[in-house]
Amino acid sequence: MAQMSMVQAIRSALDCSLNKDPNVLVMGEDVGFFGGVFRCTEGLYEKYGAHRALDTPIAEGGIVAAAIGMGVNGLRPVVEMQFADYIYPAIDQIISELARLRHRSGGEFWAPVTIRTPCGGGIRGGQTHSQSPEGIFTHVCGLKTVMPSNPFDAKGLLISAIEDDDPVIFFEPKRIYNGPFYGHHNGDPNTVPGNWSTHPAGEVPEEHYKIALGVATTLRSGEAITVLTYGTMVHVAEAAIAASGIDAELIDLRTLLPLDLDTIAASVQKTGRCVVIHEATRTSGFGAELIADIQEECFWHLKAPIERVTGWDTPYPHAFEWEYFPSQQRIIDALNRTLKANL
Amino acid sequence: MAQMSMVQAIRSALDCSLNKDPNVLVMGEDVGFFGGVFRCTEGLYEKYGAHRALDTPIAEGGIVAAAIGMGVNGLRPVVEMQFADYIYPAIDQIISELARLRHRSGGEFWAPVTIRTPCGGGIRGGQTHSQSPEGIFTHVCGLKTVMPSNPFDAKGLLISAIEDDDPVIFFEPKRIYNGPFYGHHNGDPNTVPGNWSTHPAGEVPEEHYKIALGVATTLRSGEAITVLTYGTMVHVAEAAIAASGIDAELIDLRTLLPLDLDTIAASVQKTGRCVVIHEATRTSGFGAELIADIQEECFWHLKAPIERVTGWDTPYPHAFEWEYFPSQQRIIDALNRTLKANL
Amino acid sequence: MTQRQRAAIPYISQLHVPRASSRPGETADFSQLEIPPAGAAKKPELSACCQEMTELAYGLVRVLDDDGQACGPWNPALSAQHLRDGLQYMLHVRAYDERMFKMQRQGKLSFYMKSSGEEAIAVAQAMALKPSDMLFPSYRQQGLLFVRQRPVVEMMCHCISNAKDNLKGRQMPVFYSWKEGNFFSISGNLATQYSQAVGWAMASAYKGEEHIASAWVGDGSTAEADVHHAMLFASTYKAPIILNVVNNQWAISTPQSFASAGTTFAARGIGFNIPSIRVDGNDFLAVYAVTEWAAARARKGYGPTFIELFTYRAEGHSSSDNPDSYRASGEAQAWPLGDPLERLKQHLINRGEWSEIRHQDLEASLKSAVAKDWKEAIAHGTLDDGPHWPVESMFEDVFKDMPPHLRRQQQQVGK
Amino acid sequence: MTQRQRAAIPYISQLHVPRASSRPGETADFSQLEIPPAGAAKKPELSACCQEMTELAYGLVRVLDDDGQACGPWNPALSAQHLRDGLQYMLHVRAYDERMFKMQRQGKLSFYMKSSGEEAIAVAQAMALKPSDMLFPSYRQQGLLFVRQRPVVEMMCHCISNAKDNLKGRQMPVFYSWKEGNFFSISGNLATQYSQAVGWAMASAYKGEEHIASAWVGDGSTAEADVHHAMLFASTYKAPIILNVVNNQWAISTPQSFASAGTTFAARGIGFNIPSIRVDGNDFLAVYAVTEWAAARARKGYGPTFIELFTYRAEGHSSSDNPDSYRASGEAQAWPLGDPLERLKQHLINRGEWSEIRHQDLEASLKSAVAKDWKEAIAHGTLDDGPHWPVESMFEDVFKDMPPHLRRQQQQVGK
Numbered sequence A, B: 001m002a003q004m005s006m007v008q009a010i011r012s013a014l015d016c017s018l019n020k021d022p023n024v025l026v027m028g029e030d031v032g033f034f035g036g037v038f039r040c041t042e043g044l045y046e047k048y049g050a051h052r053a054l055d056t057p058i059a060e061g062g063i064v065a066a067a068i069g070m071g072v073n074g075l076r077p078v079v080e081m082q083f084a085d086y087i088y089p090a091i092d093q094i095i096s097e098l099a100r101l102r103h104r105s106g107g108e109f110w111a112p113v114t115i116r117t118p119c120g121g122g123i124r125g126g127q128t129h130s131q132s133p134e135g136i137f138t139h140v141c142g143l144k145t146v147m148p149s150n151p152f153d154a155k156g157l158l159i160s161a162i163e164d165d166d167p168v169i170f171f172e173p174k175r176i177y178n179g180p181f182y183g184h185h186n187g188d189p190n191t192v193p194g195n196w197s198t199h200p201a202g203e204v205p206e207e208h209y210k211i212a213l214g215v216a217t218t219l220r221s222g223e224a225i226t227v228l229t230y231g232t233m234v235h236v237a238e239a240a241i242a243a244s245g246i247d248a249e250l251i252d253l254r255t256l257l258p259l260d261l262d263t264i265a266a267s268v269q270k271t272g273r274c275v276v277i278h279e280a281t282r283t284s285g286f287g288a289e290l291i292a293d294i295q296e297e298c299f300w301h302l303k304a305p306i307e308r309v310t311g312w313d314t315p316y317p318h319a320f321e322w323e324y325f326p327s328q329q330r331i332i333d334a335l336n337r338t339l340k341a342n343l
Numbered sequence C, D: 001m002t003q004r005q006r007a008a009i010p011y012i013s014q015l016h017v018p019r020a021s022s023r024p025g026e027t028a029d030f031s032q033l034e035i036p037p038a039g040a041a042k043k044p045e046l047s048a049c050c051q052e053m054t055e056l057a058y059g060l061v062r063v064l065d066d067d068g069q070a071c072g073p074w075n076p077a078l079s080a081q082h083l084r085d086g087l088q089y090m091l092h093v094r095a096y097d098e099r100m101f102k103m104q105r106q107g108k109l110s111f112y113m114k115s116s117g118e119e120a121i122a123v124a125q126a127m128a129l130k131p132s133d134m135l136f137p138s139y140r141q142q143g144l145l146f147v148r149q150r151p152v153v154e155m156m157c158h159c160i161s162n163a164k165d166n167l168k169g170r171q172m173p174v175f176y177s178w179k180e181g182n183f184f185s186i187s188g189n190l191a192t193q194y195s196q197a198v199g200w201a202m203a204s205a206y207k208g209e210e211h212i213a214s215a216w217v218g219d220g221s222t223a224e225a226d227v228h229h230a231m232l233f234a235s236t237y238k239a240p241i242i243l244n245v246v247n248n249q250w251a252i253s254t255p256q257s258f259a260s261a262g263t264t265f266a267a268r269g270i271g272f273n274i275p276s277i278r279v280d281g282n283d284f285l286a287v288y289a290v291t292e293w294a295a296a297r298a299r300k301g302y303g304p305t306f307i308e309l310f311t312y313r314a315e316g317h318s319s320s321d322n323p324d325s326y327r328a329s330g331e332a333q334a335w336p337l338g339d340p341l342e343r344l345k346q347h348l349i350n351r352g353e354w355s356e357i358r359h360q361d362l363e364a365s366l367k368s369a370v371a372k373d374w375k376e377a378i379a380h381g382t383l384d385d386g387p388h389w390p391v392e393s394m395f396e397d398v399f400k401d402m403p404p405h406l407r408r409q410q411q412q413v414g415k
């Protein structure tokens, strides 16, 4: 076991995969010689060479298209999009092609491409370096969508994604790349107070291991209310629960699609109350799907409306990153409102 | 008053707009000389010339980008994307630029671009001529999203969209271009049994008129259950309600964003039951947002879980268009289940 | 259209809007096309770099002259038998297209697209490649499948989405896929396969294999971003690929002038440093020769070649349009480079290797073969009446393994 | 890297992967760059078509020779006062960049990007355009704002998102927007403005106006689809626009060889039939002359011009990277085309219109002006401590009129 940050755990997952399978390669803007703007591919160029840690032109659509072709020809490309905000130029290739290829060809062709991309706020990056577009991808059939919240999960899920024969969009919340983030509402939203080296999930095996896609994890059992979230917000929710003293059950979804509805439904059927949290904008975000699913599955158990705590329906503003970010306080308020709600 | 099909009503809206404002122009693939593959721009080239009914290269991303620049320079471009399935190559320009320009420039710049595009099944077009991607656009702040269900609304809403200073994505359900479609489950899903010339909403004034964006319309008042839908599914829902004899309140949303939540909430608070219907794929579709909103606003009034009747989470298959399409029967079943649901 | 607007606007537009070769009511006239004589184009070394051969991007490689004689350095010197095979494939494609189009008109297919007038391209190119080379076609290269010996009945079963459709009823007609024949799944989205093909070729080089890729787009589709990406990536990584543009002058109703920027399509390759050649697409021998040359370059590690195949779409875009509504009705006949089948036939006759009678016999036998195939195909099911694949199969292949939410949906279908 | 992989894979990759001009530990060496002498490039007529001037796409227009003398047909023959203005703008930009970068290092800005080494481009180009021409810059043309006389305090207020920021605290530093100065809102997404600029220019032509547009992208950004679209649309509709590529050799850590396809960027224009010129971007006079020529063409209705400005990014990509980690540390010094400020200064001194002392005085006074501006800017608020715009303002401008759901959210913020 080693102590790893998210960045190191992701790098370790890539290293294990490159090492195990000659058909794996990583590719993207500045991922080769430089090692990636967030350092996730550092050292891979030296170890595996320029062909397997492949720098590319700045053309997200071209990168994904090339990866699809490589995937069809037997490789397992792991693509980095430098920021999730820059995935849109590739979205036609992702939606119209990558997601649909196996189905449209009657199973003849497929491309096992993994697309990694840093998402969310955390670097005062304003509206073009802070987005969380995961919701869009969950609307596209044929894609798996993953967002880990800690180094241990990140490594195990990323290896699963790479070895999966379906395309996976793998979101990496950049705010927790270097330490867990608890969202102290007086603090600077851009500095990371936590440190993975003192967090249990910062203990990561050096070797190859997998965490199954499609399986949520219950981080805290509780009886009063169910909290559903993923990525950075897992830590903020955890801190909010601790601060509020509420006996909440906290579920880290990890994979958004396929969704682990069994775990979710069992919890909400037990607690009868639920709050859903994500950093992405609210309207038609993944929280809406969660609520729709839960009220379908757990209607008769629900004792209160399910609340959403989310980013606002505005671009992510440079100067108001904190006010945009769903804070501990907003979560605590939602928990309290939901607990107090009674006929 | 004249009798118009959806196609004619859309053409009439464009004609009125071109006639009224010299800064309006229509542009897109085959929209000029040819008059559009669905004939929505027929005659405009003859009447307004090649510069105002502008043929373009086949490059959706380039078309929208050019329209943005034109909009910034004082024009009001009305763009046609030949099929909604082909809007993805333009999505970066739509999401990253068109939607955000006003906000990111502190209100200095904006582009009043309208993007019209035919959506939904109805021509046995398989997975690349049948999609309904409206849900994605509702997740993008800064865009208005509209989908009319009849000629009268189509004209009034399109003129409003063109005159709106915000960008509008205007979806045209191609299945009802030439007549209302009731989704008879024994019939061919591709033939249109109805005829706009015998439908009240086929009566359309020749002159300029507007229907406000953001306002839903209640097509049928009822006490037992609220049915929310838009586009083609309005007619199928109407037929299903008639066939079932259920006293349902049918609301045609018309605009998805901004959403007329007041009308929706008032209805569900009255009926206590709700079914949401759309042709788009289910997971993270706009139905999820509707359910999330309703349970937030109307939780204490709800007597049963809200059901969704939607397209499946698969591509739209050529041979199984009918089985994919949400049928009258599926709607009737959902209405009955929802009505019968009781503690 | 002149600059002046028809319905008055308060200013006079200075915008330049490209013109069509002809519009209904006009007389089709291609006399301004520069058509160099057959045999005149030089043939560079395989190792030639782009800059050494730019004149080929502006010229037109032609082998068959007006009398049907093969001449010049590009003459691939093919055996008569090889050419007769090529002729047979082309005739087969044409017979197939005729039949399928007629069946569409009778409502048996939901849609169809012919390749009339441009059959030489797919056929000669497929013959110049190895069967192990990977093809990334657009929807108008059905000829590739004939050369690769795909059973016609299978193609038909796809087009009518019956129980024997290898695409399980999921795709519109003509969007073939045939893995066994190294023929990639055709996309409804224009040009997306072009940049994917480059990735495929990059993987081939990565693995040190000698397989090359070949990809096709239409003239209109060159406007899509994927073509730009394909050219950039192919050049950057020297991918073993042939990038073909089939310039058949029209993109539905839109003339090539909206995509060509007033120069040749082949010229687009120059800015990407890719050796680029413009070739008479109706000249079977020239198409074969240029493709053979490009394939040899790719296999030797010299990287991509960009080929503009200059041809004419002799009929409508698809079963959905009537070309007479947007171009002069005589335009197809006015095309100065003739019909590819006629030209190859003439060449073989000139060589004493073919005759009118053999030609007519072959046409007749192919026609009846296609008719027989059609009967066999519909015996496996028709679009309207089936049998189709079971409806539950629609939920398969979305993912490799069906996740729970799709299993739930699958259980509801038909209920 | 050789073809052989470091960590063994069971095959030897044949993929070609482009190389960098230098990597750390190597000695920077630009001796293989072909640099034609100043004054040698021909100057075509304004009406010249692309094909008549392709050598300019492969050459390098240079006016200032190594001794600082202006020569050749491209010499714009500018007055000494005009040139002193240009020099002053460039010095001002450099002083501003220095100060802002230092403030970033002190934590007063979240981010900063300098334009060191390429100041001549924005400054000379802005001077060669009319104030009513519309600018669609990337993030490295801050010089445009200086020529257009944007108050430096306003630029700073934007960069620290304070209460006087015209962008209301919404954008990262350097993503300026200045409608009054016809300077378009800079996007964080590379290249998107390039094709929008063409639309702007098309609208200008549509309205019969004489305003032209000018747009910029970096070498790396040319790989994006928007550049392809821009070139195609500009050429198709003969839009009155100047399309500039600032080739500063690097895109963060990625060398230009991943975007250039081994030829010049200017060559890319040829395939789109756009007159294309490569110019020494560190030669103020040459940049001015080429821009003036292109602007005159556009205004006369001859359509777009494509310009590659050949320069060097002398410092890091932004405040977030250290260039020594991906290129030889001496590479900036080895750049053979010198520093644009030094070169213009030398030219003016040669002409007897400038002196070392005046230069030093000007540098000193600009430095203190910038320092004074900074003090004034932070008096309006700082990033960390404010005052900022009211937080509720974040909900404005998403739409022109705030819809109900945003009003509800606005009421919740800060609660």
Ligand SMILES: Cc1ncc(C[n+]2csc(CCOP(=O)(O)OP(=O)(O)O)c2C)c(N)n1
Binding pocket: B029, B058, B082, B086, B089, C138, C140, C188, C189, C190, C217, C218, C219, C220, C221, C222, C246, C248, C250, C251, C252, C313, C317
């Ligand atoms: C992305 C996308 N945009 C638009 C279309 C609609 N469309 C189908 S074919 C076609 C014309 C293509 O013309 P061309 O590339 O010249 O090919 P050809 O049909 O002549 O073989 C268009 C616009 C599409 N299929 N995909």
Ligand SMILES: Cc1ncc(C[n+]2csc(CCOP(=O)(O)OP(=O)(O)O)c2C)c(N)n1
Binding pocket: A029, A058, A082, A086, A089, D138, D140, D188, D189, D190, D217, D218, D219, D220, D221, D222, D246, D248, D250, D251, D252, D313, D317
């Ligand atoms: C669509 C998109 N992809 C990636 C990025 C990240 N990024 C920002 S600057 C940059 C390099 C651009 O290099 P170049 O175009 O040469 O401009 P320069 O910085 O040299 O001026 C990259 C990759 C981005 N901003 N937008």
Ligand SMILES: [Mg+2]
Binding pocket: C218, C219, C220, C246, C247, C248, C249, C250, C251, C252, C313
């Ligand atoms: Mg064509």
Ligand SMILES: [Mg+2]
Binding pocket: D218, D219, D220, D246, D247, D248, D249, D250, D251, D252, D313
């Ligand atoms: Mg650069």
